[in-house]
Amino acid sequence: xxxxxxxxxxxxxxxxTLRQALTEEYDCPQCGSNNDTLxxxxxxxxxxxxxxxxxxxxxxxxxxKVAESSSGRPNPLFEVWTADSVAECLTGVPEELYSxxxxxxxxxxxxxxxxxxxxRCLAAFWAYLDTDERVLLNKLAExxxxxxxx
Numbered sequence: 001x002x003x004x005x006x007x008x009x010x011x012x013x014x015x016x017t018l019r020q021a022l023t024e025e026y027d028c029p030q031c032g033s034n035n036d037t038l039x040x041x042x043x044x045x046x047x048x049x050x051x052x053x054x055x056x057x058x059x060x061x062x063x064x065k066v067a068e069s070s071s072g073r074p075n076p077l078f079e080v081w082t083a084d085s086v087a088e089c090l091t092g093v094p095e096e097l098y099s100x101x102x103x104x105x106x107x108x109x110x111x112x113x114x115x116x117x118x119x120r121c122l123a124a125f126w127a128y129l130d131t132d133e134r135v136l137l138n139k140l141a142e143x144x145x146x147x148x149x150x
């Protein structure tokens with residue numbers, strides 16, 4: 001059964017594609033007559049919005065997976081090193097990140113100088129870093145590990 005029939009030759013026609021509905025170029029395959037999409041433009045916009053929302057949700061889910069991937073989790077080095085140690089001792093920390101570590105994260109660290117690294121280590125403040133900073137720090141930590149394991 002056809003979705004609709006041509007206004008001129010009465011040939012059965014399939015539903016218009018989104019492009020046909022939006023551009024109103026819904027031609028009969030038999031006679032070539034341009035047919036009205038009968039309100040399909042609004043339906044096409046709704047379908048496009050649904051598709052875009054679905055794509056946005058998938059993109060957000062993928063971004064979350066990336067953030068939770070190995071590049072999103074702190075390198076084990078950061079479960080021992082504090083932010084000031086990272087800023088001073090990790091090779092390749094850019095000036096802007098160096099400043100952020102000292103000015104934004106170090107002041108958040110407990111004053112306690114004890115052995116409780118869980119509260120003082122950079123990993124405890126990982127959420128204060130954006131994704132790019134996390135990825136960069138993990139890359140620098142991997143390079144540090146490689147230098148020390150040679």
